[in-house]
Amino acid sequence: MFLKSPLFLVFLISVFLTKGLYSQDIARIIKDVSYLASDTTQGRFPGTVGDSLAAYYIANSFKNDKVDSFDFGYFQEFELQTGIEITAHNSLSIGSTSASLFVDFTPMSISADGEFSSGVFEIIKDSLTDGAISLKAKGKWILVDLNDTEITIREIMRGATNASRNESLGIIFKVESSDQFETFSLEQIQDSNEFRTKSRVIHSRNSFRTDIPVLYVTNDFFDTAIANSDSLLITAKLEIKSVKRNTQNVIGVVKGDDSPDKYLIIGAHHDHLGFGGKDSGSRMPDSVAIHFGADDNASGTSTVLSLASIISKKPLSVSVIFVAFGAEEMGLIGSQHMVANLPIAKDSIIAMINYDMVGRMEEQILNIGGVKTAIDFESILAAIQTNMDIRTSSFGSGPSDHSSFNSEEIPVLYFHTGIHTDYHTPNDNISKINFEGIVQVIQYSMKLMNALTSSKVNLAYQQTESPSPKGSMASLNVTLGIIPDVTGGNNNGLTVQGVNPNGIAKRANMIKGDRIVNIDGTTIRNIYEYMEKLQTIKPRQVVHITIVRDGKERVKLVQF
DSSP states (O other): OGGGOHHHHHHHHHHHHTTTOOHHHHHHHHHHHHHHTSTTTTTOOTTSHHHHHHHHHHHHHHHHTTOBOBTTBSEEEEEEEEEEEEOSOOEEEETTEEOOBTTTEEEOTTOOOEEEEEOEEEEOHHHHHHTOOOGGGTTSEEEEEOTTOOOOHHHHHHHHHHHHHTTOOEEEEEESSGGGSOOOOSOEEEEOTTTOSEEEEEEOSOOOOOSSOEEEEEHHHHHHHHHHOSOOOEEEEEOEEEEEEEEEEEEEEEOOSSEEEEEEEEEEEOOOOTTOOTTTTOSSTTOOSOOOOIIIIIIHHHHHHHHHHHHHHSOOSEEEEEEEESSSTTTSHHHHHHHHTOSSOGGGEEEEEEEOSOSOOOTTEEEEEOTTSBTTHHHHHHHSOOSSEEEEOOOSOSSSTHHHHHTTTOOEEEEEOOOOTTTTSTTOOGGGOOHHHHHHHHHHHHHHHHHHTOTTOOOOBOOOOOOOOOGGGGGOSOOOOEEEOOSOTTSSSEEEEEEOTTSHHHHTTOOTTOEEEEETTEEOOSHHHHHHHHTTOOTTOEEEEEEEETTEEEEEEEEO
């Protein structure tokens, strides 16, 4: 494959040498992106071997460039849930007929576990998702035939909530074949001696779990078992475990010449989607293949490494912290961990610059967000000479690591070269990278950082209003004005990651860290239940919102 080919790398370097670029700069960038987005690192999913290899590569780069570490070393480790393991200790029987795990049936990763036994009552999908469930289904398995229809994870979560409220035992989805089961990662646990079958791991960005069992079963097994059994008793024993692993931010520092107690933070996330699959964030969820993440975000990581190399040789007036964040794709977890565990005093940070997807520049366009989060950002940017077309936006919030710092009222700038059709697919590979564009971003960044560290600039923080919500949030009649935790947490409420300064939550004195657990009598455990509840609320409606803050429940009276 071309990612492994030394000849391909030599070809790339020679191409850029003919364009008059600095050979050392371009060779380094090609080398860094080629390794980070290679077969070897296997998509850099948090907690995997590929993730660790990428982290060690970054740390070694810092060490070789004489970028210092903090007292804890280059690695700031943290634990997170990286997936769900469907263990070998799962069984299903209909009457006297036993099913084969992963062949005839599988529990879903969101399923409750335990032992369950009851008869069955069949309904259609619309009844499940609309909540029109017959009282005859109380205490029984609900059977839903999916052979002629599809169902989304949001509809499944909604159906599980409705079935639980109806006091049904659980849900069984009938499908044509095991090909319609959830997509498991290529990582598989060792054979179990007891069951002689493998458990399987689903890499997942969230920890959502229903409080009832949810299963897939094939037509052939179900129909055969029903035909051969005197009893319609369906018994399931389910064991579903959270997979928790360690990952890390990789952090280095170069001390400043004049003001070493002031810090500029330069960051980019180094993780990506691994082999993809459902619930991984892949835009091709049915394709289990390496998602190389060359642009997202080997490009940003290589930019940080190059900047660290340059600044280590000629330090700025202030100190610079270089960080490659882990677990960004799972919900900004690495950057949130860092802002909660800063190695320096927060008030010593003058600004944070984030590079996320800077490898696909077209028509010389560079986008920079957060330009109104500090008083002088706009005037500084306007004074920098460049051949690039700089397009700016005001907001300090957004779907990348700078948001974690903006929430702490630290000025931020967010560099990116735009989205593309290869985003979050296996096609985001090194052959598509504009290396000359990355060099231009690095050269521009050096001019910017020299200007930012001048004693004459005012980098006092300014709060910016978040842009209008997009996607499914945009379809709501009302919004609360929060940045929600989309990872699921412990499924014990929706954690507020940030508050829009002009939103309803701000007027209700809600703050970052509040955990929403109830809205008008409806329990809220995660983003799905929060979204479902908001869909029932009309503009100007008054509701009670129960939050948990500092371990105590508080009730907010809110008018939308």
